[in-house]
Amino acid sequence: MTAREVGRIGLRKLLQRIGIVAESMTPLATDPVEVTQLLDARWYDERLRALADELGRDPDSVRAEAAGYLREMAASLDERAVQAWRGFSRWLMRAYDVLVDEDQITQLRKLDRKATLAFAFSHRSYLDGMLLPEAILANRLSPALTFGGANLNFFPMGAWAKRTGAIFIRRQTKDIPVYRFVLRAYAAQLVQNHVNLTWSIEGGRTRTGKLRPPVFGILRYITDAVDEIDGPEVYLVPTSIVYDQLHEVEAMTTEAYGAVKRPEDLRFLVRLARQQGERLGRAYLDFGEPLPLRKRLQEMRADKSAPAARSNGSRWMSSTGSTAPHRLPPPRW
Structure with a gap:
């Protein structure tokens, strides 16, 4: 091994x-x-x-x-590990100046005091999973746990990342019913514990710059938990992360032309870190209008057409924020 x-x-x-x-x-x-x-x-x-x-x-x-x-x-938030990770994250993101809208942050701070924030972000770079959690902490929001692919759980970084809020999950779970049950239960417990969450609504990085079709697994689990558990509101926050340029474009291009994708490991991390020594401009972090999931569920139950809405996958729930990365359809419950 x-x-x-x-x-x-x-x-x-x-x-x-x-x-x-x-x-x-x-x-x-x-x-x-x-x-x-x-x-x-x-x-x-x-x-x-x-x-x-x-x-x-x-x-x-x-x-x-x-x-x-x-x-x-399962992830944890160890204070010493988190502080060391924040320093590492800022160093790894040194190619960019990160811009965040202060008015959007002010709105999120108000919600954060009384509710859970669930950030569903667009995914263009490996850096996204560092940029958003760091921005959350830097702007004095409650720390968030981040769902990410198990492919990033490599030695020796995986164990460290798990102590800073990284939840590594498998992608191919169709034939593992116990795993799917556990993931659903874990997401429900996080919601019950009033933990802020982040994850890629696309399920993986876009290779073209265009948004990929959304993947609703995590969102469905969170919505089911909100539906079953009494507690504070959970706001779904559409989140857009955009870069002026990306060092990863070259690798994506070669893969598009048939090159084998290199595995995520320590050598991959060293290459990624070296690339960030060249400045590439700005990274833009924008938040759409937060959507109250509990309130939305109550409204759908009160709506006489709610049964039709549940069976009609073409009906869309949308954020009013112009920066929202996706229009989100109602989960199945």
């Missing part, structure tokens, strides 16, 4: 695979708070047992599998 593979699955997972350590189905002292809360929650265990029955499997094996996935994806 390579260092890259060890970094992605973690040392604990490696020991479990070779039979030295068993997956704990009860909370560990090192678990993030959401992991502890879920493993102790009656509703979580009841739904896991129901899933085990549906799959025709032993409940304990499903519990152990779910606990492993939960620890694999």
